[in-house]
Amino acid sequence: MKQLLEVLGFLALVQGVLGLVHEFSDWHVGLVQRIGLLDGYEVYAGVALIARAFALFAAAESRKKSG
Template identity: 85%
Template structure:
């Protein structure tokens, strides 16, 4: 379970970071910019993904080794 939380955290962190890169540099990377539902809210969605990633990392750390 710890590894699953870490993998999900890594994916959320990367998508959040790529969303921020897209918003500030106009590179076309990440999934946040491809979702029409989030049009105009890309920065907020990306920051939320980064915060979610840190929460998942904290949850994985609290699970312990096994």
């Protein structure tokens, strides 16, 4: 479970950073800009994904080590 949380946290962090990079540099990377529901809210979505990534990392860290 700990590894799953870490992987999900990493994916959320990468997508959040790529969403912010897209907004501020016009590179066409990441999934945030491809979701039509988020039109106009890409920066907020990127920041929310980064915050969620840190929450997932904290949850993974609080889990007991398996094995």
